[in-house]
Amino acid sequence: MTDDPNEQTLDSVSGPNAEALLAYLRYKESTGNANVDDFLQESPACAAYAEVLRSHAEAANQIGLNGEPSSNRAEDPSGNSANDINDQTVDFPANANVESYHDVPDDIAFETVVREIAFHAKGGLGVICSGEDSILNRRVAIKFIRPDRATETASDTFALEAEITGRLDHPGVTPVHGIGETQEGQRFYVMRFLPGESLRDQLSKYHKHVEQDESERAVDFRNMLACYVSVCKTIAYAHSCGILHRDIKPHNIMLGSYGETIVVDWGLSIPIEPSRDLRAEGDGTILPENGGSSEGHPVINGTLAYMAPEQAAGEQQLTPAADIYALGATLYQLLCGQAPLKGETFASAIQKIIRGDYPSPREVRHDVSPELEAICLRAMELKPQDRYTTALELAEDVERFLADEPVSVHPDNASQRIARWSRHHPVAVLTGGVSTILILLSVTAGLIVSSIFYSRAVELNKSLLLHLANTAALRWSSDLRGRWGKLEHWADDGELHQALRRVNEMNDLQIAEADEVQDWLTKRAVQGIGDLKVTSWYVNDSQGRIVALYDPNLPGKSEFHGVRFDYRTYFHGGKNDLPKKEPAEVAYPMLERPKLSAVYRSVGEKLAYRVALSVPIGPVEDRLGVLTMTIDLGFLEDADLIDMRENTFGGKESLRGIYLKYNVNDNPQSLKRVSTELLEKIDAQDFTNSDHFNAILVADYSGPVDPPGISSRQAAIAPVVVNGVWTGLVVVVEEGDVID
Structure with missing residues (x-):
């Protein structure tokens, strides 16, 4: 073998193509000559690889192995040649044209032809067929509007359904491929075909085959609950986009063969304006282009057996709570094998729905879990404000059950x-x-x-x-969420908005005579208190003036009607009360989000220490006032809740660690507070970004009313967190306590 690399024979090494190229490159580097024919004259052993060498030489020239730009090489937008081999992408073979794709058309059109169309199912408004997409060779579903239902209104509803279904971009909603009309003018839209069965079919088989092996039934049951969680999350997504389904039921939930869970039949859905707490960060609404609103639809639409009382009563301004009720009724059928109502006449069914007259799940089936029954009944509460605030909260409780963790609506004994x-x-x-x-x-x-x-x-x-x-802590988190949910539901009332717009234009003398907001609040409070422990309810207008106050122990119009309380923390949303302003001064700005006030001292004849929960009234761009519920210390006698926030009561000294359980006299120093040592231990924990299930142990805890001689004992302290944010409250459970 010679030392000259150009005289090596190709048989002496493996990979002849590669060796030939390496020999050529060494020749080019040593001579500066890139001509392949000149190289072959000096290395005839490589002649058999001439075409390969020419292809690679062309490619090498394109990607700049010479270090110089070739005539057909692209330049970057700055005008600099891209000489780096890592900056270029080359298509082989080397003689392929390398073209940039900067010219993108403004619009394109595409179409397909569906063949072998066959009937599949029929619904209230449409007929579902299956067919074969002849372009992509896939099976699709086609929904036609029924000829006997093809009125102008039905056609608009059909178009709205297609648009809403197409714009809901979620794994739990069927993708829509296109919309069109037949030559005869029959409207249709094409969507993904999902082989499988409905949840109704699966529930029917599950509850009929009771002789099935227990372990298999347990697996099937958990799988159906997991599918139910997916449905809740799909509906939560729709609500966040401003869409209300209005016809959730097992028949409208499709289960695929590979774990898919799809909510179908959005034909009765309507657009709504979602509140901010329904939207995840970055989410927006998808209010449809084809019109539609939550008003003006037929008063009763849906399936009676799963219909919320307000929907059955014909209310036109429905909220997500109506869908949450239907989710609860669907869970009812999952647990019991039957809908809450069955075999009823229309009139009797409406009456029973409005009264909430149906047997509890455990009355139908004694083996239903108490936790799942509690979840189901919370979702199906008679009053919308008493249900889960969002479908996600409902899903989370079912997930807790599946994970063998306590659920928010049924704490363990x-x-x-x-x-x-x-x-x-x-x-x-x-x-x-x-x-x-x-x-x-x-x-x-x-x-x-x-x-x-x-x-x-x-x-x-x-x-x-x-x-x-x-x-x-989880129980109190749920309690606070429920209170804020009730307040936000009331604060969205259009009647209240109209009344406050008028009141905000009144002077103080006119306010004193105005009763419109007071009448609204009294009616709401009397109907909506239920089992809530509440001292009073306020409505403040945009200047902080009390324009309505309801206290069940103080009949008649309050002495504070028209008095300005914009300095209160529940109005402006700050940490503590601010200095009072003169009547002519501009009021403090209103809070922007739900607020749990620090402990403050009331005024008037009935002096008390209390906390308040408040929410703004009206949209962000048009705040109208503040709605508040107050709770006196001592009202929560069954809770060892501690307020860890600063409470100054207008003075300089900050009082922290106040027990909300104990009522006291007018002297702030008589407030029951945790010891300095315990305060330091709690402060050592960073609860600011805390979550549930983050309790700490305290080995030497002493209660605020322990008599002398009582030794310290062990206790656990946990933060009360709402929607991922620490409220500033902690709950204490002492050794020997039982939480029922």
């Missing part, structure tokens, strides 16, 4: 907590059982094992305390 802890810690339980056996074997060994068992019992007690605190 002590025995359930122990049973749940045992399921979550089987090794510890097993160890305890083994320890018991060993005790019986030997007294000496038993003493040792009992010590171990005691140690484990101590750990169990700690875990139980932490779990109780987390559960209590």
Whole structure:
């Protein structure tokens, strides 16, 4: 073998193409000559690879191996040649034209032909067929408007359904491929074909085949609950986009063969204006182009057996709560194998829906889980404001059940907590059982094992305390969400908006005589308090003047009617009350989001310390006032809630760590507060970005009303978090407490 690389034979190395190219490149580098024919004259052994070498030489020239731009190389927008090999993409073979794709057409049109169309199913407005997309060779579904329903109104509804279905971009909604008309003028739209069965069909089989193996039934049941969670999330997405379905039921939920869960038949859906708490960050509405609104539709639309009371009563301004009720009725059928109402005449069904007259799930089937029954009944509450605030909250509670965690609407009692802890810690339980056996074997060994068992019992007690605190915090989180939900529901009332617009134009003398908002608040408060522990309700106008106050213990118009309270924290949303302004001064700005006030001291004859929950009234661009509910300290006597926020009461000293459980006299120093040591321990925890299930243990806790001589004991403290934000409240569970 010669040392000259150009005289090496190709047979001496593997990969002859590569070796020929390397020889050519070495020749070009040493001579500066890139001509392939000149190289072949000097290296005849490479002649068999001439075409390969020419192709690679062309490619090498395009990507700049020479270090110089070739005549056909692209330049970047700045005018600089792209000489770096990593900056170029080359299509092989090398003689292919490399063209830029900067020219994009303004619009394009595409179409397909669907063949082999066959009937598949029929609905109230349309007929579903299946067919074969001849362009993409896929099976599709085609929905035609029924000829006997093809009125102008029905055609508009059909077009609206197609648009809404097409614009809802979510895995739980069928993708729409296109819309059109037949030559005869029959309207249709084409969408994905989903092989499978409806949830109604699957529920029917599940509840009929009770002889099925228990383990198989348990798996099937959990799978159906998982599908139900997907449905809730799909509906939550639709609500966030401003769409109300209005006909949720098992028949309109399709289950695919590979785990797909699709909500279908959006023919009765209507656009709504979603409140901000329904939208995830970055979400927007998809109000349809084809018109439609939440008003002006037929007063009763939907399926009676799953219809919310307000929908059955013909209310035209429906809210997402109507869909949440239908989700609860769907869960009812999942649990019981039947709808809440069945075999009723139209008139009797309407009456029962409005009264909430249906048996509870456990009355129908005794084996229904109490937690799932509680979830179902919360979703189906008679009053919209008493249901889950969003469909996501409903989904989260079902997910907690599936994860064997406490649900927000049914906190565990002590025995359930122990049973749940045992399921979550089987090794510890097993160890305890083994320890018991060993005790019986030997007294000496038993003493040792009992010590171990005691140690484990101590750990169990700690875990139980932490779990109780987390559960209590979750319960109060749900309570606060429910209160804010009620306030926000009331604050969206159009009648209140109109009344406040008039009131905001009045002077103080006119306000004193105005009763319109007062009448509205009294009617709402009397009907809506229910089991809530509330001291009073306020409505303040845009200047902070009280234009309505309802206190069940103080009949008649309040002495504070027309008095300005814009300095209160519940009005302006700040940490504490601000200095009062003179009547002629411009009022403090209103809060922008729901607020839980710090503890403050009321004025007038009935002095009390209280907290307030408040929400703004009216859209962001047109704030009209503030709606507030107040709760006196002592009203929450069943809760060891502690307010960790600053409370100055107009003075300089900051009072923190106030127990909301105890009522006191007029002196702020008589407020029950945590010890300085406990305050420091709680402050050491960063609850600012906290979440649920984040309790801490305190080994030497003493309560605020413990008599002298009572020794300290162990306690757990957990933050009360609402929608991912710490409220500033913590809940305390002492050793020996039982949370029912």
